[in-house]
Amino acid sequence: MITHLEDPVTKIVYGVGADIGEDYEDYKLKVERYLKDYSETVIIHKLRTNKPMTEDEFAQLEYIFTHELGNAEDYARAYGDTPFGLLVRKLVPLDRDAAMEAFAGFLNDQSLNEQQISFVKRVVNYVVDNGYMEPQALTQPPFDRPKSFVRMFSTQQQMDLLTAIRNIRENATRPAA
Structure with missing residues (x-):
């Protein structure tokens, strides 16, 4: 099989840069x-x-x-x-030690049971992997199983956990006071 292609060049100008019109650098x-x-x-x-x-x-x-x-x-x-x-x-991944430090006050609460500690560790893993967490994520999978955030923690514990999550996000979005 023979293919015949034509390339009609109408004018050749040397020394002029091509205007591509778009920067291809990603x-x-x-x-x-x-x-x-x-x-x-x-x-x-x-x-x-x-x-x-x-x-x-x-x-x-x-x-x-x-x-x-x-x-x-x-x-x-x-x-x-x-x-x-x-x-x-x-x-750029959030440093695991920094994430653990952000939740240290919460994790050091002696009243947490094993299921609550496991939940907080899942939150820490999420924050390390994603850099931050939106508070509403606590009510969505995988955090809504086996028990919902609202049913697992007391009101004060919920507030403390949400404060830690918000502080992590705010350190990336707002200047220090």
Whole structure:
């Protein structure tokens, strides 16, 4: 079988750059590479270890994503309205010791039974894997089995657990007071 292809070239101009019209550098790939290469910078380290950040550090994080790695449109196209700190938490695992420390006050409560401790450890694993947790996730699978969060813990215990979960999220979204 013989195939005949024609490639009509109407004009050849040398020394002129091609205008592709689109940057083929993948913004998400740039972000992931940056977070891998600079995981020990102060800002990324604080997010990995659940330490509070200053307003300047949040501004610097925003600058990195919207000026150094691309622009605000690139960020919005790739990640929507995800806060910068939560994006880092999604892509760079939260340190397990930091997560355990965030729940230490709750876990050290001598009144917790084995089922409650197991539940909290599942929450810790979720936070380590995902970087943070939305409070409403406590009422959804896998946290609604074998017993619901509301039935497993007293009102005060529920409030304490929710406070720990909110604090982890807030350390990635709000400057320290």
